[in-house]
Amino acid sequence: MKVAAIQINLEFGNPEANRAKVVEMIEKAARELPDVIVLPEMWNTSFSLKNLHEIADKEGEPTKTLIGNLAKKHRVNIVAGSVADRYGDQIYNRLYAIDRAGHVKAYYDKAHLIQQAREHEFLTAGTAASVFAMDGIPCGAIICYDIRFPELARTVALKGAKVLFIPAQWPETRIDHWKALAIARAIENQMYVVAVNRIGSEFKANFPGKSLVVDPWGKVLAESEDQETILYAEMDIDLVDRVRAKIPCFSDRNIKAYSL
Numbered sequence: 001m002k003v004a005a006i007q008i009n010l011e012f013g014n015p016e017a018n019r020a021k022v023v024e025m026i027e028k029a030a031r032e033l034p035d036v037i038v039l040p041e042m043w044n045t046s047f048s049l050k051n052l053h054e055i056a057d058k059e060g061e062p063t064k065t066l067i068g069n070l071a072k073k074h075r076v077n078i079v080a081g082s083v084a085d086r087y088g089d090q091i092y093n094r095l096y097a098i099d100r101a102g103h104v105k106a107y108y109d110k111a112h113l114i115q116q117a118r119e120h121e122f123l124t125a126g127t128a129a130s131v132f133a134m135d136g137i138p139c140g141a142i143i144c145y146d147i148r149f150p151e152l153a154r155t156v157a158l159k160g161a162k163v164l165f166i167p168a169q170w171p172e173t174r175i176d177h178w179k180a181l182a183i184a185r186a187i188e189n190q191m192y193v194v195a196v197n198r199i200g201s202e203f204k205a206n207f208p209g210k211s212l213v214v215d216p217w218g219k220v221l222a223e224s225e226d227q228e229t230i231l232y233a234e235m236d237i238d239l240v241d242r243v244r245a246k247i248p249c250f251s252d253r254n255i256k257a258y259s260l
C-alpha cells in the first residue's frame with residue numbers, strides 16, 4: 001500500500017481557497033499512483049470556530065462530492081482528512097474515508113475535543129471508533145488530540161485495523177509529543193501509523209509539519225520538514241502480522257489487570 005500524505009498550509013475560515021489547494025495537491029499526488037491519499041485535520045475551514053455554522057460543510061457537502069469525484073477520476077482511495085461538518089445544530093470534526101470508486105466507506109468524528117483550543121464549545125464529540133477496509137486492508141482513523149488517548153487507538157487495533165490514519169493540526173510547541181506519540185501508537189498496537197500535520201500559522205500557533213509514517217516496529221519510514229509537500233511511503237502490510245507473531249502482545253493481554 002503506497003500512501004501519499006498531503007502536508008499543506010490552510011487559509012483560516014476560507015473553505016473556497018482550501019478546497020482549491022486540496023484539489024491541486026490531490027491532482028499532484030495522484031501522478032505518483034499512490035493507493036491512498038491522506039489530508040490533514042479541519043482542512044476546509046481550519047479552526048475558524050466562531051463562524052463554523054456558516055462556513056462548515058452541510059451534511060458532508062461539498063466534501064463528499066468533490067473528493068469522491070477526485071477519487072473516482074484517479075481510481076485512488078482518499079482519507080479526506082477531517083472537515084468541519086454541520087448536521088442541524090451539531091458540528092462535527094469529521095473524517096471521510098472514500099474508496100477508488102468515489103464512495104464514502106466510513107466516517108469518523110473526533111472523539112476527544114481539546115478544551116485548551118475551546119473545541120468543545122463549538123463542536124460535538126464523536127462516540128464511536130471507526131474501522132474500514134481499503135482495498136481489503138483493515139484501516140482505522142483518529143484525529144489529532146485523539147492520539148493522546150491510547151484507549152482509542154487500541155480499540156481501533158482490537159477491531160482489526162492494520163493501518164491508523166491520523167490527520168492533525170499539531171503545533172510546534174508540542175511537536176516532540178507528536179512524534180513520540182505517533183511512534184508509541186505504532187509500537188504498542190503493532191500497526192502502521194500515517195500521521196499528517198499542516199504547516200503555516202494561525203493565531204499564535206505555528207504548525208511545523210513533520211508528518212510521518214511509522215511502521216509496526218516503530219521505525220519512521222518517512223518524515224517531512226516544515227514546508228508544503230507530499231510525503232510518500234510504501235507500507236508492507238504483511239509486516240503487521242509478522243510483528244504481531246514475533247511479539248504476541250494481543251494474545252498476551254491480561255484484561256483482568258486493566259479493570260479499575
Ligand SMILES: NC(=O)CCC(=O)C(=O)O
Pocket residue numbers: 041114143144145146148168169170171174177
Ligand atoms: N487540533 C488538535 O487536536 C491539537 C492537539 C494538540 O495540540 C495536542 O494534543 O497537544
